[in-house]
Amino acid sequence: MIGSDVKSVASFLNSRINEYEYKPKVCEYGVVRSCTDDIVQIDGLSTISYGELISFDGDAYGLALEMSENGVGAVLLGKSSKVVPGCIVRGTGRVANICVGSELLGRIVDPIGRPLDGLPLKVDKYRPIENHAPTIMQRSPVNSPMQTGLLAIDSMIPLGRGQRELIVGDRQTGKTAIALAAMINQKKDDVICVYCAIGQKASTVAQVVHTLTTEGAMDNTVIVSSTADDCASMQYLAPYAACAIAEEFMYNGKDVLIVYDDLTKHAIAYRSMSLLLRRPSGREAYPGDVFYLHSRLLERSAKLSEKLGGGSMTALPIVETMAGDISAYIPTNVISITDGQIYLESELFNAGIRPALNVGLSVSRVGRSAQNSAMKDVSGSLRLELAQYRDTAVFAQFGADIDASTAHLLARGERLTELLKQRQNDVMSLSEQVAVLLAYDKDMFINIPKKSVTAVKKQMLEYLEQNCSSTMHAIDMSGKLSESDRNVINNAISDFFARTK
Amino acid sequence: MVNENVLKLAGEFTDEDIERIRSGFSKMLGRDIRFKVVRDESLIGGFSAFINGKIYDASILARINDMQRQLTD
Numbered sequence: 001m002i003g004s005d006v007k008s009v010a011s012f013l014n015s016r017i018n019e020y021e022y023k024p025k026v027c028e029y030g031v032v033r034s035c036t037d038d039i040v041q042i043d044g045l046s047t048i049s050y051g052e053l054i055s056f057d058g059d060a061y062g063l064a065l066e067m068s069e070n071g072v073g074a075v076l077l078g079k080s081s082k083v084v085p086g087c088i089v090r091g092t093g094r095v096a097n098i099c100v101g102s103e104l105l106g107r108i109v110d111p112i113g114r115p116l117d118g119l120p121l122k123v124d125k126y127r128p129i130e131n132h133a134p135t136i137m138q139r140s141p142v143n144s145p146m147q148t149g150l151l152a153i154d155s156m157i158p159l160g161r162g163q164r165e166l167i168v169g170d171r172q173t174g175k176t177a178i179a180l181a182a183m184i185n186q187k188k189d190d191v192i193c194v195y196c197a198i199g200q201k202a203s204t205v206a207q208v209v210h211t212l213t214t215e216g217a218m219d220n221t222v223i224v225s226s227t228a229d230d231c232a233s234m235q236y237l238a239p240y241a242a243c244a245i246a247e248e249f250m251y252n253g254k255d256v257l258i259v260y261d262d263l264t265k266h267a268i269a270y271r272s273m274s275l276l277l278r279r280p281s282g283r284e285a286y287p288g289d290v291f292y293l294h295s296r297l298l299e300r301s302a303k304l305s306e307k308l309g310g311g312s313m314t315a316l317p318i319v320e321t322m323a324g325d326i327s328a329y330i331p332t333n334v335i336s337i338t339d340g341q342i343y344l345e346s347e348l349f350n351a352g353i354r355p356a357l358n359v360g361l362s363v364s365r366v367g368r369s370a371q372n373s374a375m376k377d378v379s380g381s382l383r384l385e386l387a388q389y390r391d392t393a394v395f396a397q398f399g400a401d402i403d404a405s406t407a408h409l410l411a412r413g414e415r416l417t418e419l420l421k422q423r424q425n426d427v428m429s430l431s432e433q434v435a436v437l438l439a440y441d442k443d444m445f446i447n448i449p450k451k452s453v454t455a456v457k458k459q460m461l462e463y464l465e466q467n468c469s470s471t472m473h474a475i476d477m478s479g480k481l482s483e484s485d486r487n488v489i490n491n492a493i494s495d496f497f498a499r500t501k
Numbered sequence: 502m503v504n505e506n507v508l509k510l511a512g513e514f515t516d517e518d519i520e521r522i523r524s525g526f527s528k529m530l531g532r533d534i535r536f537k538v539v540r541d542e543s544l545i546g547g548f549s550a551f552i553n554g555k556i557y558d559a560s561i562l563a564r565i566n567d568m569q570r571q572l573t574d
Contacts, residue, residue, distance in 0.1 A: 016572055022564050029556045044554050090556065 030072060032056070032087040038076040038231045039276040042089050045072045051130060053092045056083050061112070063096060063233060066277055073277050075233035077112060095130060098241045099123035100248035105192070108209065108223040111237040116225060127244040129237060133299035140305040142339075142366045145375075145479070146257065146314050149185030149427025150178065152357050152420040155379035155437060156386070157342060160370025161191075161255050161312040162303025166334050168319045168326060169344030173356050175318045177424050178342065179259040180208065182316060184215045185427040186257055192249050193221040194258040196242035199235045199265030202227040215425060228265075235269035243300050246313050250302070253309030258301070262318035263294055267330045284329045294330075295337050326361075340364040354421060359386050372430055374481035378437040382416070389413025408446075415445040418453035431472035432461050434481060439493045456500065463496045464489065507551040508536035511544035511560065526550060526557070 030044030040062055048054070054062045054072075060080035066073030076083060077096075099113040103123045108116045111129075115121040142160035159165050167175045183193040195212075197205045205225050212218040224242040226234045239260045246256045260266070267290055274287035282288050294317075301315040319334050324345065326335070335341050340363045349356035371379075392409055396402060402410070419436055422428070428436075436457060439445065448456050464472060471488045475481060508522065519538060526534045534552060545561035 020568055020571055022567060024557070024559055025563070025567075026555055026557050028554055029551065030554075046554060088556070 027090050027093075030054075030089040032083060032085050032089060033071060034085055035076075035083050035087075037276050038079075038233060039273070040074045040076060040083060040089075041070075042072040042074060045089060045091055048072055048091045049095075051095050053094055053096050055090050055092055056080070057087050057089075062089070063237075064091075065273075066279075075236075075273055075277075076231065077233050077237070079231060095128045096237065096241075097126040098129050098244050099125065100127045100245050101125045102249075104222045104245060106219050106221065108225055110230075111224060111226050111234050111241040113241070125248070127248055129240045129244050130296075131244060131247060131300065133296070134302040134304060134308075138305055138308055139302050140310070142303050142312075142370050144312075145367075145370045145372050146182075146191070146255075147185055147189065147372075147430060148178070148182040149429070150181055150355055150422055151428055151433045151436060152355055152359075152422070153178070153342065154375060154430075154433055156359055156383045157340065157357075157362050157364040158367035158371040158375065159314065159364060160303075160367045161314050162301065163340070163364070163366050163370075164298050164301045164315040164317065164338040165364060165367075166317050166319060166338040166341040167344070168321060168331055168335070168341050169356070170321055170324055170346045173344040173346050173349045174354055174424075175320070175344055176204075176208070176261055178344070178355055179261060179316050179318060180211055181422075181425060181427050182257060183212065183221060183259065184217045184425055187215075187217045187220060188429075189255075191220070191255045191257050192246075193217070194242050194246045194256060195221060195223045196239050196258065196260050197223065197225040197227065198238045198260065198262060199226065199228050199230075199269060200261060202229070211425060232269040232272045235266060236273060239263070239266055239297050243297060243313075247300060250304060250311040250313045251309065253311045255311060256313045258313060258315050260297075260315065260317040262320055263334055264320045264330055267293065286329060290330070291333050291337075294334055298334075298337050339366045352421075353417060354424070357420075359383060360390075372479035374430060374434050374475055374479055375437075377481050378434055378441060382437070386413065386416060389416065411446055412440075412443070414450050415448070415453055416440060418450055419445065419457060421454065429472075429476050430479065431475040432464075434475060435461065435464055435472070435489055435493065438486070438489055439497075442490065442493065444493060444497050459500070460493065460496050464492055467495075468492050504553075505551075506534060506536050506553070508538050508548060509541040509544060509551070509560070510538065510548045511540065511542050512546040514548070522548060522550070526552060 028045055028047060030042040033041045033043050048064050052064045054064055054074055060083050061077045062074040063077060064072050064074045101123050110116055142162045144161045146159040146161045147154055148159060167178055169175050186193055205227060212221055222245055224238055226238040242258060246258045249256045267286060270293055271286050275281060279287045298315055301313040303312040304310055317334060319331050321331050343358045343361040344356045345358045389409060392406060396410055419440055445453055468488050471485050475485060523534060523536060547560040549560045550557040
């Protein structure tokens with residue numbers, strides 16, 4: 001048995017070797033003049049093009065990023081101690097590519113497509129890492145919802161497929177947690193997720209992989225990882241590579257969610273490359289094209305027209321602020337590129353409001369038109385109510401006499417704040433969200449003590465699942481809340497609260 | 502260094518062989534080519550010629566590398 005296997009392998013290898021034919025090649029070459037901090041200066045290679053992949057003696061590769069009369073400036077991809085002055089460099093005649101396709105699902109790869117999970121990867125399709133964004137005529141308006149499973153976001157800052165929504169906030173405010181919840185929530189919607197870690201700690205990436213695996217969301221996820229110990233050029237390439245992987249799915253008519261975690265580190269990697277290439281520096285020492293760096297990446301997200309298969313790529317870029325300063329260079333740049341932002345605050349986070357969403361500063365510029373009609377029906381005045389509550393709560397702190405209507409407003413606001421809290425990785429379906437908002441709208445929680453609102457909410461959802469699961473599923477399927485569905489759920493909610501009294 | 506023509510050799514080459522390579526390149530490129538001849542055993546066998554910013558590679562090393570690339574893809 002084993003003998004025949006060995007024979008077939010041997011004959012396969014033999015046939016491959018017999019097929020092999022050597023064609024002598026003539027190619028241009030250059031000579032390494034200097035190599036410092038992964039930046040290589042090269043003499044020669046006069047006809048090379050921008051962004052072309054170059055190969056060094058040995059196994060190292062580089063990316064040509066600067067052409068001048070004095071030669072070529074390139075960055076090394078990966079670490080190599082073999083690149084020394086005098087080394088021969090050849091152009092490869094192609095731009096950097098990345099392997100793409102559904103074989104990548106459930107896998108972890110680095111920005112040049114090498115598997116990082118120790119398993120073999122057999123892929124025969126490649127895409128250039130840098131690619132043009134879809135044109136105006138190739139796009140269609142964002143019109144279908146992208147559920148994140150977080151009540152606060154789906155109700156007040158709804159996302160649509162093909163939208164780019166920035167997640168911005170200080171360190172340790174739950175930015176990655178929001179992106180992860182959104183990814184976990186996609187497993188039932190058949191949306192493919194791509195998670196791109198840029199300059200993250202390897203332990204953080206391992207944690208993300210662990211979470212996705214335990215939540216069963218890893219099977220429709222691709223992870224592109226360049227950790228903090230990778231050289232700047234790899235970190236620079238990572239989001240473009242991840243975007244190319246996502247594009248392949250999008251152009252095949254699939255819906256994709258891509259998370260760039262995070263673009264601050266990406267800008268820092270690009271800054272260090274640019275400074276080492278001696279490019280002139282501008283504000284915060286970033287080079288002049290740092291805006292274009294991110295705009296050309298995020299423009300590649302789109303909702304494609306029906307003619308092109310109607311696929312979409314929704315992007316959730318993450319940007320980290322320092323001490324809540326969203327007017328720093330990179331945050332303002334990315335805010336102006338994206339179709340809205342989710343702003344997280346460390347004060348809210350520390351006060352136990354998680355997701356720590358600042359509703360006033362968070363917006364979604366296109367998502368409202370893509371929202372499910374069921375959610376649209378029940379979430380109309382939520383933002384306004386929450387804003388009123390926050391305003392009034394500030395005054396109420398002074399302990400002044402408050403009239404009955406103000407007290408009611410405060411009580412409602414407190415309950416709403418509690419209802420919007422969600423544990424990490426705990427996602428809610430559309431019907432659950434609608435039910436909670438219906439109950440809130442009918443003031444059902446008003447007599448429940450603030451502390452037990454979360455527990456009662458949980459019990460209520462369990463009760464609904466037991467008693468009217470068919471209606472709940474109908475809402476999840478259709479995204480609509482018909483008058484009869486509304487009555488069924490309202491009655492069930494009334495029953496539940498009558499029992500708990 | 503890029504502007505210098507170099508002929509790297511490995512294995513047995515007589516002066517006549519080198520002269521044949523030289524005249525072959527001169528004929529192909531339509532002008533008289535002069536080489537600095539260097540022995541480089543890392544090529545394993547054959548030669549590679551560095552002429553005017555281009556490599557003409559006919560070494561065993563290039564073949565092996567190329568073979569490896571094609572067979573492992």
